[in-house]
Amino acid sequence: MTNNNQSVIDYNMQTNFATSDIGQDIYQLITKLYPICRSITGSGFRETLKILQEYIPLSVHKVPTGTEVFDWTVPKEWNIKDAYIKNSQGKKIVDFANSNLHVVNYSIPKHQKLSLQELKSHIFTLVDYPNWIPYHTSYYKETWGFCISHNQYLELKDEEYEVFIDSSLEPGNLTYGEYYIPGETTDEVLISCHACHPSLCNDNLSGIAIATFIAKYLSQTTPRYSYRFLWIPGTIGSITWLALNEDKVSNIKHGLVLSCLGDSGKFTYKKSRRGDTEIDKVAAYVLKNLKQDYEIIDFFPFGYDERQYCSPGFNLAVGCLMRSPHGSFPEYHTSADDLSFVQPQYLAESLLQCISILHILNNNKIYYNQNPKCEPQLGKRGLYNGHQNSRINQMAILWVLNLSDGQYTLLDIAERSGMSFDVIKHAADTLLAHDLLASLKS
């Protein structure tokens, strides 16, 4: 049994990754997206999609404010130009230009003078991490607020302040990005990520960037499955997509939600609600074959958009791949989830694991042994003397022949034999070429 995770992907792919600066490329995209003030709607989201279009020709969809989507309604569009707090001397002590986290996302426009006491009821801080700025939102309740470091909060003097929020909350659109890669079949793999957080790297720029690079990679191939990529605002985006595309949902056979993939933490795979689907098995296999600690967790109805894809009315085979899960690291939803918190090497490794999962999914077929009564005579087909032909793995050939009774996938055979997926796949390809196997499903 091999413990080398890279053995699950083919040789060319390994070489491509080893010789490229893919981690740097992903990091560079994150760096470009980092300054933008994103939200669940608005120009920051559109600007983000425009940058992604430099990498892949994704389409931009707009859904008007007020559209009913199941039990929800597409909200008003939020945009912001500027915001600050000035002290009694007219000095800006909090400035949106320095960090877009300073303003509670979806704050209504505001311009007023107020006392320290009044100001404090609109300020959020992190007592445990007094140098960091927290990230707060108020999408569905019209209010306003500022987020500052707790140290700065403690220094606020009892004086009159001027707050200014140059935002707008008006009818407009919810925007999302979609990219479809047609495969050999109309059965689809869904890759979904939320793209609504402002300057926060692990959650969610890492997911946005890795989804983009997977799409770029797959667009150069003709995969077995068709692929649908979604860059959507969290929760309302997946609800909107599912509500408006119900006719397409039955095509989705497998899916992954991607987030928190740039930090140094161990990989975490959260299973689909069904828990025993092919994507669950493939993801577990790939992580098991890493020379690293990892964690597989059961589905629970909280987290990212898997909550919607796995709601009982859809119950899709969609899991969620992360490194450190949301809420488990102190930097989560704070200004410390910055460009130093994610690193190219972890991003590259995460991309590789995603591609490995998709590679196995793509090749995980079920075959029929065409000569099931006793073993076929391999010698007369040049398949016996394994030592003379190092490309033929005798044991792999025997395992594939024995277990190809229409019940077992190649991954099942890899697991049962303890051999790597690609060795088993190579044996199956060899047997197919000699008409000793036939395909059960395309």
Ligand code: ZN
């Ligand atoms: Zn988040």
